[in-house]
Amino acid sequence: MEKLARQQVQKLTPYLSARRIGGSGDVWLNANESPFDNTYQLNLSGLNRYPSCQPEGMLSAYAAYAGVQPEQVLTTRGADEGIELIIRAFCEPNEDAILYCPPTYGMYAISAETIGVARKVVPLTSDWQLDLPAIEANLDGVKVVFVCSPNNPTGNLVAREDIVALLELTKDRAIVVMDEAYIDFCPQASTVDLLEQYEHLAILRTLSKAFALAGLRCGYTLANAELIQVLLKVIAPYPVPYPVSEIAQQALSESGLARMKYQALEINTNRAYLQAGLSAIPGVTVFDGWGNYLLVEFPDGDALFQAAWDNGMILRNSPIENCVRISAGNREECEKTLAFIRRFYQ
Incomplete structure (x- = not known):
């Protein structure tokens, strides 16, 4: 089938999303996802009809x-x-x-x-x-x-x-x-x-x-x-x-927006917690971040990424040399990740 594809597609390297890369663990800080799992009410009637293009x-x-x-x-x-x-x-x-x-x-x-x-x-x-x-x-x-x-x-x-x-x-x-x-x-x-x-x-x-x-x-x-x-x-x-x-x-x-703003504030707080803790580790550089993640430069980023992966902490390696991107998860995930990195550099 490959040879039947357009030449442009044959040469294409697909985007390696977090889910395509995979991994196995209990701390997932690789996809910049929110740690909050909110619930919603659904009315599933009318599924026999096509929806509006732009509701x-x-x-x-x-x-x-x-x-x-x-x-x-x-x-x-x-x-x-x-x-x-x-x-x-x-x-x-x-x-x-x-x-x-x-x-x-x-x-x-x-x-x-x-x-x-x-x-x-x-x-x-x-x-x-x-x-x-x-x-x-x-x-x-x-x-x-x-x-x-x-x-x-x-x-x-x-x-x-x-x-x-x-x-x-x-x-x-x-x-x-x-x-x-x-x-x-x-x-x-x-x-x-x-x-x-x-x-x-x-x-x-x-x-x-x-x-x-x-x-x-x-x-x-x-x-x-x-x-x-x-x-x-x-x-x-x-x-x-x-x-x-x-x-x-x-x-x-109104209630949904209030919840989002509260949760975003908590994520920003956890990002600041991670930044302060990682910055205190000798040889580690944490760049200022304005999203729900931080880019962190380690003495050997690939080694740190692999060690965390092997211990069930899934981070995201970066195209920038020795840098790893770490999402700001909940406080427990941030504490566990910070403690592991501290031990790794002891």
Whole structure:
């Protein structure tokens, strides 16, 4: 079957998600999931009918939370579908390119490669900020620029003035996609207020992280109405199952939002606990993080990652040398992981 696949697909290396990598243990801090397992009520009648492509209740609820109008919201199967839709809608295969800035989320490149769209790579600077002169020099043929803030896996925020400068650079040239999958842990850093000024800005959001709904596969794209209408041309006809719509609206209700904010605060507290404890270990460097995870540099990151794996603590190795990404779980998971790492370096 392999030889029957498109050549582009034959050469493709799939994204190694946490679940594909696997592992066996009782502490899972590798996928930036929430440690909270919330419950919801479901009405499962009407499953014999197709759902609405874009349920009004979902759009209105998220629009109210994000501070935009419902016509500025598109709901998708996770933010990953939003990435793919934007590339499909704005890039001609074998003609246009996307641009992204590693180290960053791997699905931008894989989605483009799957569709047959070229990839231009402009690495982040040494302090993991945008290299604006290099981006400007590489914009020819680029239709979409992806920026992740808080960035995965580094955890840092991209400087707002650089985001504005990028938006100015790309006017009438390319779509700028701000990936805000982790913005609920630092809502003050959102770029949603820039939508009013920049018609070529799109923002990716998700319920997977702070809302503790990774298994729901529910994401949102925020943009101006004209851009949303373009994406509606290429989205699947029935992307939102009834149960997804029901649960999402409960999560976005007044009580649901209150619970999310409380849980996000607790996760941020546990992240700070991990950061303080790990920073006290000689030879270990912990980078400031604004999502629900930390990037940590060890004297030998691969050895630490493997030792933790062998002891049932599943972390995430990183493309950055000697660095391991550690999700902020519940306090018990954080304490157990910190104690293991302390013993490892004694």
